[in-house]
Amino acid sequence: MAETLVKLEDVSKSYWRDSIEIPVLHHINLEILTGEFVALMGPSGSGKTTLLNLIAGIDRPSQGRVIFEHEDLSTLSEGDLARWRSRHIGFVFQFYNLMPVLTAFENVELPLLLTKLSRAERHKQVETALAIVGLADRMKHYPNQLSGGQEQRVAIARAIVTDPDLILADEPTGDLDKQSAEEIMDLLAQLNKDFGKTITMVTHDPRAAEHARVIHRLDKGELETA
Amino acid sequence: MKLLKLIFRNTGRHKLRSSLTILGLAIAVMAFSVIRYSIDAWYSGVAASSPNRLITRNAISIIFTLPLSYRDKIARIDGVTGVSWAQWFGGIYVDAKNFFPQIAVDKDTFFDMYPEYIVPTDEMKAFLSERNAALVGRKLADRFGWSVGDPIRLTGTIYPGEWDFVIRGIYTGAKETTDETQWFFRYDYLDERMRKETPVRAGQVGWFIIWINDPSQAAIISEKIDRLFDNSMAETKTETEEAFNLSFVSMASSIIIGLRIISILVIGIILLVLANTMAMTARERVPEYAVMKTLGFRPVHIVGLIFGESLFIAILGGLLGIVITLFPVMPLVRTALGHFFPTFPLSVVTLILGMSSAIVVGFLAAVFPTFKAVKTPIVDGLRVID
Numbered sequence: 001m002a003e004t005l006v007k008l009e010d011v012s013k014s015y016w017r018d019s020i021e022i023p024v025l026h027h028i029n030l031e032i033l034t035g036e037f038v039a040l041m042g043p044s045g046s047g048k049t050t051l052l053n054l055i056a057g058i059d060r061p062s063q064g065r066v067i068f069e070h071e072d073l074s075t076l077s078e079g080d081l082a083r084w085r086s087r088h089i090g091f092v093f094q095f096y097n098l099m100p101v102l103t104a105f106e107n108v109e110l111p112l113l114l115t116k117l118s119r120a121e122r123h124k125q126v127e128t129a130l131a132i133v134g135l136a137d138r139m140k141h142y143p144n145q146l147s148g149g150q151e152q153r154v155a156i157a158r159a160i161v162t163d164p165d166l167i168l169a170d171e172p173t174g175d176l177d178k179q180s181a182e183e184i185m186d187l188l189a190q191l192n193k194d195f196g197k198t199i200t201m202v203t204h205d206p207r208a209a210e211h212a213r214v215i216h217r218l219d220k221g222e223l224e225t226a
Numbered sequence: 227m228k229l230l231k232l233i234f235r236n237t238g239r240h241k242l243r244s245s246l247t248i249l250g251l252a253i254a255v256m257a258f259s260v261i262r263y264s265i266d267a268w269y270s271g272v273a274a275s276s277p278n279r280l281i282t283r284n285a286i287s288i289i290f291t292l293p294l295s296y297r298d299k300i301a302r303i304d305g306v307t308g309v310s311w312a313q314w315f316g317g318i319y320v321d322a323k324n325f326f327p328q329i330a331v332d333k334d335t336f337f338d339m340y341p342e343y344i345v346p347t348d349e350m351k352a353f354l355s356e357r358n359a360a361l362v363g364r365k366l367a368d369r370f371g372w373s374v375g376d377p378i379r380l381t382g383t384i385y386p387g388e389w390d391f392v393i394r395g396i397y398t399g400a401k402e403t404t405d406e407t408q409w410f411f412r413y414d415y416l417d418e419r420m421r422k423e424t425p426v427r428a429g430q431v432g433w434f435i436i437w438i439n440d441p442s443q444a445a446i447i448s449e450k451i452d453r454l455f456d457n458s459m460a461e462t463k464t465e466t467e468e469a470f471n472l473s474f475v476s477m478a479s480s481i482i483i484g485l486r487i488i489s490i491l492v493i494g495i496i497l498l499v500l501a502n503t504m505a506m507t508a509r510e511r512v513p514e515y516a517v518m519k520t521l522g523f524r525p526v527h528i529v530g531l532i533f534g535e536s537l538f539i540a541i542l543g544g545l546l547g548i549v550i551t552l553f554p555v556m557p558l559v560r561t562a563l564g565h566f567f568p569t570f571p572l573s574v575v576t577l578i579l580g581m582s583s584a585i586v587v588g589f590l591a592a593v594f595p596t597f598k599a600v601k602t603p604i605v606d607g608l609r610v611i612d
């Protein structure tokens with residue numbers, strides 16, 4: 001029986017705009033086990049990104065608790081939460097979000113600048129990460145010299161380079177053509193299978209969701225597990 | 227700091243915008259330095275004054291004279307080791323715009339009081355032996371292309387008529403602050419003609435120069451001199467040469483205040499320019515900062531990135547400003563101002579002030595954008611792209 005990596009206990013989330021409450025998530029209970037590949041599906045506006053952000057510790061629930069390996073994230077200060085993210089979370093965005101002024105290599109190296117690793121150690125890790133995503137020959141390229149699929153692979157390399165416990169991906173194939181999307185999904189599936197990475201991914205695409213072993217559906221902020 | 231590379235690359239991202247901002251800063255630092263230099267020029271006389279010299283003038287105003295007969299009374303006061311005198315001439319050389327100071331001085335004592343005016347021995351001998359001889363400063367001679375032996379005619383204003391002189395010597399300054407723009411001639415030449423033409427104006431001097439060996443006694447000696455002439459026809463006011471020169475500067479105080487205000491405005495304007503650049507930059511990078519925060523970068527890193535970029539631009543601008551000030555600009559300004567003021571090198575203090583202003587501007591310009599970038603929640607920063 002696999003261990004629980006993340007546990008959401010009765011999590012609700014509302015946003016406040018001009019003193020109007022916008023309820024987004026309602027009493028969510030969710031467990032993500034170590035080694036799982038979870039897909040989070042649901043219509044637009046159902047709160048998928050919001051949920052992912054709560055798990056990533058870049059946003060805080062209005063109510064309820066997010067527990068990561070027995071640690072309640074709400075007890076961490078902003079600074080500690082930032083340090084926690086750099087150690088435990090790898091995040092992949094829909095629009096890649098690479099630094100345009102940094103090369104593929106430097107983008108992947110960026111999260112390692114927060115570690116105590118030496119230059120040589122960092123370089124070795126970056127090269128490994130880029131080799132895993134199949135871009136060892138594109139290290140010196142800038143983002144605008146890469147295709148969308150390649151950019152997303154660099155972003156995945158950036159997410160795995162610190163060897164995080166949990167990879168979170170928000171519609172990682174949402175902006176890609178079918179072929180590239182398929183390659184990215186294969187890559188994520190491989191990270192899960194061969195490297196044992198726990199992955200939680202938001203997607204609209206039912207074919208993409210097929211790679212996942214668990215599928216959760218969100219609808220109007222309510223969770224149902226398929 | 228490992229993020230230095232990111233700072234440099236970010237600065238180079240909008241080349242035109244960064245270059246224009248740097249150029250703006252450079253021009254501001256240059257303008258600031260030139261204005262400060264001009265202010266310093268007004269004070270050059272003060273800077274060149276000696277603590278060993280006191281100046282005694284008419285208590286009412288410098289435009290009123292004192293009887294030459296005061297000399298002996300002043301000389302008898304304890305602590306006074308030398309007395310000389312001088313009078314402002316105010317003549318015109320060819321055209322009024324060719325202004326330069328012309329001062330009638332006692333041929334025997336004046337140059338002992340001013341050892342910083344260096345006159346070659348044979349030229350001094352010639353000056354002493356010819357009544358209408360003149361000794362002129364190096365810069366003044368250069369300005370009009372004069373050399374020793376040239377006959378020069380000045381038209382009097384305070385002392386009407388045509389006055390003929392022969393340049394018998396050219397003095398140079400011992401220090402860089404020494405004024406080399408003056409025209410000295412013999413008081414006895416002036417006085418003799420007054421005796422003939424307007425006897426009431428004979429035997430009158432503009433001011434006395436008093437040498438004291440102990441500058442700490444300046445106040446007491448000044449007091450004693452002025453006490454001597456209390457209740458006389460011409461009461462005196464004695465002060466250190468520095469205070470005397472400062473009183474001339476204060477006559478121009480509104481100009482100087484204006485210049486100081488402009489120098490601050492220049493810095494204020496460039497602060498707005500850089501602040502605008504940094505605000506634009508930081509706004510464009512909101513999603514990037516959000517991504518960096520997601521990766522685990524903390525406010526201190528964002529602060530470093532924005533301040534780093536702002537200070538980098540400011541320092542480049544400041545350095546460029548110093549370079550353009552020193553090379554193309556300063557030589558032109560020195561030549562232009564040199565006709566009216568003893569010129570002197572641009573002070574290091576001015577350059578340091580210019581550079582520090584640029585750095586302060588770089589610092590201030592980063593405050594608001596940094597505050598915003600740090601305060602923006604990650605989720606809001608990320609949503610900007612969607």
Ligand SMILES: Nc1ncnc2c1ncn2[C@@H]1O[C@H](COP(=O)(O)OP(=O)(O)OP(=O)(O)O)[C@@H](O)[C@H]1O
Nearest residue numbers: 015022024043044045046047048049050051605606
């Ligand atoms: N930072 C925010 N401030 C205010 N409202 C927000 C914020 N983030 C999300 N919302 C609102 O919360 C609701 C859910 O948003 P969320 O982005 O989680 O949906 P989603 O399921 O990811 O949608 P999509 O598939 O379009 O990405 C939406 O109505 C959205 O407008």
Ligand SMILES: [Mg+2]
Nearest residue numbers: 048049050170
């Ligand atoms: Mg979303």
